[in-house]
Amino acid sequence: MSEKKYIVFTLNGERYGVPVEQVLSIEKPEGVTPVPNTAPFVKGIMNLRGILYPVIDMKQRFGIGESAVQKETRLAIVQIDDIKVAILIDSAEDVISIDEESIEPAPEVAGGVKADYIHGVAKIDDGLLVLLNLDRVLRDKDVEIVKKIEVNER
Amino acid sequence: MENSQYLDMFLDESREHLQNMNDNLLALENSPDNVDLVNEIFRSAHTLKGMSATMGFENMADLTHKLENILDAVRNHQLQINADIMDVLLAAVDRLEGMLENVQSGEGDRMDVSDIVAQLQSVLSSPNQGSEAPGPAKKKTETAEGHDAFVQSVIVQSLEQGYNVFRTTVTFDESCVLKGARAYMVFQIAEQMGDIIQAEPDVEKLEAGEVGPSFTITIVTKESQEDVRSKIMDVSEIARVDVVDLKTIAAESAGGGGASSQATDARSADKKPQAQTAARAKATSKTIRVNLERLNDLMNLFEELVIEKGRLEGVARKLKDTELIETAERIARTSSSLQEIILNLRMEPIEQVFNRFPRMVRSVSKELNKKIRLQIEGAETELDRTVIDEIGDPLVHLLRNSMDHGIELPEVRRQNNKPEEGSIILKAYHSGNHVFIEIEDDGAGINREKVLQKAIKNGLVSESDADKLSDREVYQFLFQSGFSTADKITDISGRGVGLDVVKSKIESLGGVVEVESEPGKGTRFTIRLPLTLSIINAMLIRAGGETYAVPVTNIVETALYKHEDIMTAQGREMIDFRGRVIPFLRLSRLFDLPEEENKGKYIHALVLQSGRKTAALAVDQLIGQQEIVIKSLGTYLGDVPGISGVTILGDGKVALIIDCASILYA
Known part of the structure; x- marks a missing residue:
C-alpha cells in the first residue's frame, strides 16, 4: 500500500488533485501583467520572489468556462522540470493522502476535462477527486499550435 | 572514471593546443623554412600526446605521436615541407579535433584513422627524407655540437656557487604500473628542491610514459645528498634511489657525471621543466577557468541586486530623506561598477x-x-x-x-x-x-x-x-x-x-x-x-494601464503629436517625421489593450527605429528612463511576437519589453 499526497483544489465546484511535489506554493493572484499575442488561457505573467510565472486559466485551458477573480481565487504555483507556471484555481481546499491502488483509470470525460489530461479518479469520503496529469497539460502540443497560429496570422 | 574531473580541463587545453597547431601550420605554409614554427607545433603536439595518454585516450596519443614523427623529421631537415605534407598534417589535426569532439560528447576517442595514419607513414618513408628513422637520429645530431659543454658549464658554475649537483638514478619498483606518473612526481619533487638540468631518458619521453626500469636526472640543489634521496624515496613504487654527488668526480671532469655520452638535448631538458612550471603557474595564478554556470549565477544575483536597487531608489525618492537618497545613490554607483566588472568577466x-x-x-x-x-x-x-x-x-x-x-x-x-x-x-x-x-x-x-x-x-x-x-x-x-x-x-x-x-x-x-x-x-x-545582453537602458512607458519598457537604442526621439497631425493612407495611420511619412502605430491597438480616452490636445509618442524601418508609436504616458534587467518569458510561453522579454520593476511588478524590430517589421 503506497500513499501519495495530493493538493486538492476546485474548479467550477468540482474537486481536482495534483501531487504535492509539483506544487511549490499557493498564492493570491496579484500583480499579473497581461501578455499580448498569446493563447487566451494565458492570463499574463507574474513575479514571485524574483521568479517569473506565466498565469494560466485552467478553466479556459480545459474549455470549461473562464475564471473570474474573486475573493477565494488562488494561484497554484507549479513546477514540472523546467516549466514553471501559476494556475488559476477557484479555491484551495486541502492536502490529502491517497492510496495509489484506489486510483481508478480516467473515465472518458471527467468534469469536462479531456481524459488525456487525467491521471485517474480517486474516491474520497464525500465524492470523487480528479487527479490531473499536469505534465501532459503543460506540455500538450495544443499550446504549440495555438502559438503557431497566432504567429502566422500576423 | 577518476579522470572525469580533469576532462573539462583536458578538453579546453587540448583545444588550445590544436588551435595553436592549426595556426602555426598555416603560418608554416607561408614560411616553410621557419624552424621556430615547427618547434612550436611540435611542442603543442607533444603536450597533447602526453595529456591524451594520461587521460587514457590512446588513439589520440597514437595519432599525435605519428604526427610528431613527421614534425621531428622536418625540424631535423630530413623532410622538406611541401603542399602535400601540409595537407596531411592539417588533415591529421582535423582528425584530432574530431576525436576531441567525440571525447567531449562522451563517445571516447575511437575513430578510424587508418587512412590518415597511412598517409603520415608514407610521408615519412618518402624519398624526400633521410634513411634513418627520425626519432632517435635527430637528437644526436642536434646535441653533438656542444650542449654537453653547456650542461658541463652549468655544473661547474653551480658547484662554484656552492650548490650541490647530484646525479640521481631512480629505479622503479617492479610492480610499478604508472611509471610516467611516478617519474612526473619525482620531477616535481626535484623541482621543489632545485633545478633539473638534465634527464635521461629526456623529459619528453618520461612525460609520455616511455620509461624503462629506471631513469637518471641531474639536479642542482642546496639540499643534502641524503635529503634528496629520502625525498625522492617518498614517492611510492620506487625501489631505489642512487644519488651521486658530482663534486667528488668533478675534479676529473665535471661532465663525467653523465653529460658526455648522452643523447639528450640539454637545452630542452633545461627548458622543459621550466616551461612546465610556467604553464602550471599560469593555470593557478594568472587566470582561472570558471564554469560559465557560476558566472551566470553571479549575473542572476546581480540582476536581483539591480532590481532591489531600483526599489530602494523609489523608496528614497518617495520618502525624500536626504541621507537615504545619498545612500541609494552610492549603491547605484557601486552597482554600476560592479556591473561593469561582472560583464567583463563574461567577455572573451x-x-x-x-x-x-x-x-x-x-x-x-x-x-x-x-x-x-x-x-x-x-x-x-x-x-x-x-x-x-x-x-x-x-x-x-x-x-x-x-x-x-x-x-x-x-x-x-x-x-x-x-x-x-x-x-x-x-x-x-x-x-x-x-x-x-x-x-x-x-x-x-x-x-x-x-x-x-x-x-x-x-x-x-x-x-x-x-x-x-x-x-x-x-x-x-x-x-x-x-x-x-x-x-x-x-x-x-x-x-x-x-x-x-x-x-x-x-x-x-x-x-x-x-x-x-x-x-x-x-x-x-x-x-x-x-555589448551586453542582459541589462539595458530602457524608456518606461504606460499604455492601457500597463507599464512597458522600450530599449533606448531603438528610440530616435520622444514626440508630441496633435490629433490632426495623423494622416491616413490605405487604411493605415501615418505621420510626418521630418519630411518623411512614417507609420503611426498605437501600442494599445497592437497589443489589444483597453484604449484610454485621450482628452488632451497631444498624443505622446516614441519615434522608433530598427534596421531600416522607422515608425512612431503612440503611448498613454512616458515615465522615464531606467536601467532594466532583461529576463526571458520562460519555457512555457517561449517566443511571443512583439515582446522581446520582461523585466521586474522596482515595485515587483512585471513589465514587458517591447521588441521594436518585430513591431516595425510586422
Whole structure:
C-alpha cells in the first residue's frame, strides 16, 4: 500500500488533485501583467520572489468556462522540470493522502476535462477527486499550435 | 572514471593546443623554412600526446605521436615541407579535433584513422627524407655540437656557487604500473628542491610514459645528498634511489657525471621543466577557468541586486530623506561598477571564433579553385561569452558566401584588372555600446538589378516601387528567407543562401546585419551587436494601464503629436517625421489593450527605429528612463511576437519589453 499526497483544489465546484511535489506554493493572484499575442488561457505573467510565472486559466485551458477573480481565487504555483507556471484555481481546499491502488483509470470525460489530461479518479469520503496529469497539460502540443497560429496570422 | 574531473580541463587545453597547431601550420605554409614554427607545433603536439595518454585516450596519443614523427623529421631537415605534407598534417589535426569532439560528447576517442595514419607513414618513408628513422637520429645530431659543454658549464658554475649537483638514478619498483606518473612526481619533487638540468631518458619521453626500469636526472640543489634521496624515496613504487654527488668526480671532469655520452638535448631538458612550471603557474595564478554556470549565477544575483536597487531608489525618492537618497545613490554607483566588472568577466576575445577561419578559407578556396587571402583584424575585440558561442555559424555563412559568390575566379579577376588573389577582410571592433564585425571582400559585388528582378518575381516589391528603393533596401532582400536558394544558377543570386538564417541568428542576439556593395569592387557585410545582453537602458512607458519598457537604442526621439497631425493612407495611420511619412502605430491597438480616452490636445509618442524601418508609436504616458534587467518569458510561453522579454520593476511588478524590430517589421 503506497500513499501519495495530493493538493486538492476546485474548479467550477468540482474537486481536482495534483501531487504535492509539483506544487511549490499557493498564492493570491496579484500583480499579473497581461501578455499580448498569446493563447487566451494565458492570463499574463507574474513575479514571485524574483521568479517569473506565466498565469494560466485552467478553466479556459480545459474549455470549461473562464475564471473570474474573486475573493477565494488562488494561484497554484507549479513546477514540472523546467516549466514553471501559476494556475488559476477557484479555491484551495486541502492536502490529502491517497492510496495509489484506489486510483481508478480516467473515465472518458471527467468534469469536462479531456481524459488525456487525467491521471485517474480517486474516491474520497464525500465524492470523487480528479487527479490531473499536469505534465501532459503543460506540455500538450495544443499550446504549440495555438502559438503557431497566432504567429502566422500576423 | 577518476579522470572525469580533469576532462573539462583536458578538453579546453587540448583545444588550445590544436588551435595553436592549426595556426602555426598555416603560418608554416607561408614560411616553410621557419624552424621556430615547427618547434612550436611540435611542442603543442607533444603536450597533447602526453595529456591524451594520461587521460587514457590512446588513439589520440597514437595519432599525435605519428604526427610528431613527421614534425621531428622536418625540424631535423630530413623532410622538406611541401603542399602535400601540409595537407596531411592539417588533415591529421582535423582528425584530432574530431576525436576531441567525440571525447567531449562522451563517445571516447575511437575513430578510424587508418587512412590518415597511412598517409603520415608514407610521408615519412618518402624519398624526400633521410634513411634513418627520425626519432632517435635527430637528437644526436642536434646535441653533438656542444650542449654537453653547456650542461658541463652549468655544473661547474653551480658547484662554484656552492650548490650541490647530484646525479640521481631512480629505479622503479617492479610492480610499478604508472611509471610516467611516478617519474612526473619525482620531477616535481626535484623541482621543489632545485633545478633539473638534465634527464635521461629526456623529459619528453618520461612525460609520455616511455620509461624503462629506471631513469637518471641531474639536479642542482642546496639540499643534502641524503635529503634528496629520502625525498625522492617518498614517492611510492620506487625501489631505489642512487644519488651521486658530482663534486667528488668533478675534479676529473665535471661532465663525467653523465653529460658526455648522452643523447639528450640539454637545452630542452633545461627548458622543459621550466616551461612546465610556467604553464602550471599560469593555470593557478594568472587566470582561472570558471564554469560559465557560476558566472551566470553571479549575473542572476546581480540582476536581483539591480532590481532591489531600483526599489530602494523609489523608496528614497518617495520618502525624500536626504541621507537615504545619498545612500541609494552610492549603491547605484557601486552597482554600476560592479556591473561593469561582472560583464567583463563574461567577455572573451573573438579570436577564438576567428581562429578557425584561416583553415576554412584555405580549404574552401582550394575547393573553389580560387585564390583568397583572409586578413583578420581586431581579433582581440571582446564579446559576451553568449555571443561568442552563437556568432560562429553566421560568420561561417557570410565568409562562405563571400568566397563562393563574392570573389571571382582568378582568370576572371585577371580580365578585370584585379589581382588574381582575392582578399577578404574580417574585422571586429568596438564602437559605443556596440561591437561591429565586418566581412569585406574585393569581389564582384552585388548586382542590384538581378536582386530587384528576383524580389519582384517573389512578390516582395512591386515593379513600380522597385526604382524608388535605395541600394541598401534592395540588398536587404537578400536576407529574405528562400530568397535565392531557388535560383542558384545565376551568378549573383546565390548570394542569398542561408542569409536569412544569418539574419535571424543575429537578430536573436539583439543585433542587426547590413550589406553594402559596389558592383565590380566588392561587398561588405556589417554585423552590429550589443555589448551586453542582459541589462539595458530602457524608456518606461504606460499604455492601457500597463507599464512597458522600450530599449533606448531603438528610440530616435520622444514626440508630441496633435490629433490632426495623423494622416491616413490605405487604411493605415501615418505621420510626418521630418519630411518623411512614417507609420503611426498605437501600442494599445497592437497589443489589444483597453484604449484610454485621450482628452488632451497631444498624443505622446516614441519615434522608433530598427534596421531600416522607422515608425512612431503612440503611448498613454512616458515615465522615464531606467536601467532594466532583461529576463526571458520562460519555457512555457517561449517566443511571443512583439515582446522581446520582461523585466521586474522596482515595485515587483512585471513589465514587458517591447521588441521594436518585430513591431516595425510586422
